[in-house]
Amino acid sequence: MRKDQNLGEYLRAQGVSRRGFLKFCSATASLMALPPSAVAQVAEALASARRPSVIWLSFQECTGCTESLTRSHAPTVESLIFDAISLDYHHTLQAAAGEGAENARMAAMEENDGEYLLVVDGSIPTGNPGFSTIAGISNLDMLKETARGAAAVIAVGTCAAFGGIPQAFPNPTGAVSVSDIITDKPIINVSGCPPIPVVITGVLAHFLTFGTIPDLDPLGRPTAFFGQTIHDRCYRRPFYERGEFAHTFDDEGARKGWCLYELGCKGPTSYNACATLKWNEGTSFPIGSGHGCLGCSEPGFWDHGSFYKPISAGLWGPRETLLGAAAAGAALGIGSAMAARARKNKALKEAEADSS
Amino acid sequence: MTLLDFARGPALQWSLIILVAGIVWRVLGAILLSTRKDLSTPRRKSGLKDGMGTIASRSLPASAFEKRIRFQHITGYAWHLALFVTVLFFGPHILFFESILGFGWPNLPNGVVLFAGAIALAILIALLIRRATNPVQKLISNADDYISVIIVMLPLLTGIIAFAHIGARYETLLAIHLLSIEAMFIWFPFGKLMHTAMTFPSRFQAGTSFGRRGIKA
Numbered sequence: 001m002r003k004d005q006n007l008g009e010y011l012r013a014q015g016v017s018r019r020g021f022l023k024f025c026s027a028t029a030s031l032m033a034l035p036p037s038a039v040a041q042v043a044e045a046l047a048s049a050r051r052p053s054v055i056w057l058s059f060q061e062c063t064g065c066t067e068s069l070t071r072s073h074a075p076t077v078e079s080l081i082f083d084a085i086s087l088d089y090h091h092t093l094q095a096a097a098g099e100g101a102e103n104a105r106m107a108a109m110e111e112n113d114g115e116y117l118l119v120v121d122g123s124i125p126t127g128n129p130g131f132s133t134i135a136g137i138s139n140l141d142m143l144k145e146t147a148r149g150a151a152a153v154i155a156v157g158t159c160a161a162f163g164g165i166p167q168a169f170p171n172p173t174g175a176v177s178v179s180d181i182i183t184d185k186p187i188i189n190v191s192g193c194p195p196i197p198v199v200i201t202g203v204l205a206h207f208l209t210f211g212t213i214p215d216l217d218p219l220g221r222p223t224a225f226f227g228q229t230i231h232d233r234c235y236r237r238p239f240y241e242r243g244e245f246a247h248t249f250d251d252e253g254a255r256k257g258w259c260l261y262e263l264g265c266k267g268p269t270s271y272n273a274c275a276t277l278k279w280n281e282g283t284s285f286p287i288g289s290g291h292g293c294l295g296c297s298e299p300g301f302w303d304h305g306s307f308y309k310p311i312s313a314g315l316w317g318p319r320e321t322l323l324g325a326a327a328a329g330a331a332l333g334i335g336s337a338m339a340a341r342a343r344k345n346k347a348l349k350e351a352e353a354d355s356s
Numbered sequence: 357m358t359l360l361d362f363a364r365g366p367a368l369q370w371s372l373i374i375l376v377a378g379i380v381w382r383v384l385g386a387i388l389l390s391t392r393k394d395l396s397t398p399r400r401k402s403g404l405k406d407g408m409g410t411i412a413s414r415s416l417p418a419s420a421f422e423k424r425i426r427f428q429h430i431t432g433y434a435w436h437l438a439l440f441v442t443v444l445f446f447g448p449h450i451l452f453f454e455s456i457l458g459f460g461w462p463n464l465p466n467g468v469v470l471f472a473g474a475i476a477l478a479i480l481i482a483l484l485i486r487r488a489t490n491p492v493q494k495l496i497s498n499a500d501d502y503i504s505v506i507i508v509m510l511p512l513l514t515g516i517i518a519f520a521h522i523g524a525r526y527e528t529l530l531a532i533h534l535l536s537i538e539a540m541f542i543w544f545p546f547g548k549l550m551h552t553a554m555t556f557p558s559r560f561q562a563g564t565s566f567g568r569r570g571i572k573a
Contacts, residue, residue, distance in 0.1 A: 218525075229526060243447050243465040262451060269360065269527040304361060311530070312448035313455035315361065316369035322376050322456075329377035333384025340389055 008047030021047070028205045045209035052208065053108050053116040055146055056090035059139040060132050060166040060175055061122030065157035066092050068194035085204065088116075091134060102135045109149050117207065118150035118185075120178050123159040123166045127174030143181055152186040152213055153178055156200060158296055161189035161220070168302035179220060186213045189220040193296035196277050199225045217271065219299065225277075230267035230293045233275035236260065254290060264308035265292025272297040360527045363534035371538035372456065378545025379553055386554070399570030410563025411556055431479050438476035442469055442512070470519060477512040480505060504548045510536040 011021055025043040029035075034042070058066065070093070087093070088108035094101055108116060120143065125131035129138035137145075147153055155178040158164040166175035179187050190200050203222055206214045214222040231237065239245070239259040246253035246260055259265070267275075270293050274285040286293055292308075295301045305315040357365070417429045443449060447463040454460035463469075484505050487493045514536045518529035543549065566572075 231526075232521075240447075241466045243463045243469075245447060245463075261447065269530070300358065300361075304358075305364070309455070310448065310451040312452045313364075314368045314452065315364040316366070316372075319456070319458070321369065322372060325373040325376040326380050329380030330384055332377065332381040334388060336381065336385045337388030340385075 006047065011047075028202055042205065042209045051086040053112040054085045054087050054119055055105060055108055055116055055150075056087060056093075056119040056121070057134075057139075057142060057146060058090070058092055059120065059122030059124050059143070059160070060173065061157065061159050062165075063092055064194040065121040065160075066090070069156075069197050069200055085117075098135060102137075105146065109146065113149040115151050116149065117204075118146055118153045119156055120153060120160045121156040123163050123173075123175035123177060124181055125166070125173035125175055127172070131173045140181065143178065147182045147185055150185055152188065152207065153182055154200070154203060155179065155187055155189045155191075155220075157195055158191045158193045158298075158301065161191040162299035164193065165302055167300075187220055188213050188216065188222060191219075191221055191226070191297040192272060193294075193301070195297070196225070196273055196279065198277055199273060219271075221271070221297075225273040226271040226297065228271065230270045230272055230275050230287070231265075233273075234259075234267055234287055235275070236287060249290065257290075260287060260290075260292040262310055263292050264306060264310055266295030266298070266301070266304070266307075266311060267293040268311055270295040270298055270301075358527070359531040360534075363531040363538065367535060367538050371541040375541040375544055379550070382545055382550055383553055383557075386557075394568065396569075398568045400567065403564060403567070406567030407560035407563040410566065411559045414559050431483060435476055435479040435483070438472040438479065439508075439512075441472035442476055442515070445469055466519075470516070473512055473516055473519075477509065477516065480509050480512065484509070500547045503543065507536075507540045507543050507547075508549070511540055 008021070012018075022039070022043055026036075026039050029039045029042050056066075086108075089101065089105040091097075091101055094104070096104060122132075122139075124139045124143055126140060129140065132139045134142060155161040159166055159175070160178050163171075163175050163177045163180075166173055167177075177189075179189070188203055190203060192199070199222070202225065203214065206212075206222075214224060217223050217226050219226075231240070234240075236257060236259045239257070240261055244253060244256075244258040245262040246258045247262055248254065249263065261268075265287065267287065274293070275287065278285045278288070294307050295304065298304075305313075309315070417425050422429075441464065444453075444461075445464040446466070446469040450460045450463050484502075487497050487501065487505070511533065514529070514533040517523060518526065518533045521529065523529070524532075540549070544552075
């Protein structure tokens with residue numbers, strides 16, 4: 001996309017029809033829980049949007065988030081819109097390296113000061129600056145420097161949003177989330193391990209349309225995508241209501257597609273859009289493939305006990321502690337009974353002495 | 357640590373430790389209490405039959421009082437039955453017990469359990485109102501009665517709220533539900549909820565004692 005092209009011109013040049021574009025706008029407006037009357041506004045704003053500058057920083061991450069976004073089934077209108085942003089810095093994707101790459105980042109920051117979007121994936125190590133560096137710059141310093149002139153920050157993936165797997169116990173690198181460091185900029189958390197591609201394009205579309213960040217939940221995630229639990233939108237929910245559960249991954253219940261609650265599904269406590277948007281062009285999602293939700297869009301999902309332990313089960317030490325408690329109770333019971341007997345015998349002796 | 361992790365982890369562990377230690381302490385303390393040796397000649401050799409007989413006979417209202425205690429009798433049975441269905445046959449509850457006991461059992465559909473839970477809660481509210489307003493009941497009730505009723509009522513109330521996802525996010529509601537159960541576990545050994553462990557052994561003991569004296573009870 002040329003710098004002087006707007007998005008509408010670019011999409012037409014790529015062969016996207018007006019009908020296809022409006023269909024996308026309707027779907028986006030619907031996904032973001034906007035009223036039907038907003039579709040025209042979305043279409044007009046998107047069509048005339050100039051490509052915004054986006055700087056993408058990757059810190060302690062596995063590149064899964066980038067893989068998820070760039071490998072969304074192509075070509076879709078979403079991916080074209082994603083192409084149409086000016087991705088001025090992304091060290092995983094860019095050809096340039098070293099000083100040249102860093103110069104591109106500095107140039108983008110200078111040219112678009114106060115207007116560029118900063119996308120971050122990966123958590124930030126605070127234990128030692130040397131744990132993760134890019135061109136000799138620590139992740140912490142690079143985040144602070146780049147966030148200074150950003151209009152908003154999008155934390156993509158659970159690592160950037162909440163610390164994710166690097167923060168899992170015992171958190172050897174002292175990993176923290178973007179919002180633990182940056183407190184003076186609007187931050188949108190697009191959590192998930194990885195996040196759903198259309199969620200990030202939806203957030204971008206919202207920003208391009210309205211110039212603002214969407215409504216966020218208490219964890220800073222767009223409510224349009226993270227407003228409901230997987231369980232509430234799960235197609236297996238009727239089986240939960242009927243009390244029909246798969247007990248193992250290959251029993252009759254599993255084959256019949258019954259609820260995976262007993263197998264540790266975290267759907268009831270996980271807020272994400274997997275059950276509605278699904279993955280791979282709406283093909284399926286983990287529960288659709290017979291595996292429970294891991295709750296990957298939630299803070300600390302790696303430390304909430306086994307993925308295969310049901311939510312209602314206790315997360316506590318070995319049962320032997322209860323044997324210890326029973327032994328302590330027995331000692332207390334025997335002790336109190338002995339004390340009662342001693343008091344009784346003493347009283348009896350005193351009564352006998354009084355009567356004699 | 358989230359509230360839910362706390363409720364599922366340390367809070368559950370410590371409340372269970374207090375529950376188990378407390379029950380064993382009180383039951384063993386009662387069993388080992390000394391009784392004066394009965395020097396009289398027994399009317400008959402009492403034992404299992406007398407003990408079990410009294411457990412059964414005290415489970416039915418005495419005919420002389422039947423009319424006057426019909427309300428308590430029916431509501432008492434209905435409440436306990438509804439509570440057992442709610443506690444023991446809801447799928448997630450069974451998984452909770454399984455995580456403690458190491459084994460589980462078949463569950464009932466959620467609708468049946470929800471209905472039973474609502475019945476149990478309604479009866480308990482009715483009984484609490486009656487206790488607070490009936491002059492005789494009011495007179496014979498102490499703080500233990502009110503605390504025990506309320507502390508059992510809370511898990512039912514929070515459970516229904518969590519099931520219906522009312523008022524807060526599900527993980528918060530589930531944590532509150534678990535914490536209310538754990539509060540009950542902690543109170544259990546120290547109040548009248550101990551009747552759960554004491555009722556049948558004490559009836560059995562009364563039955564054998566009466567049997568020795570030739571009393572039909």
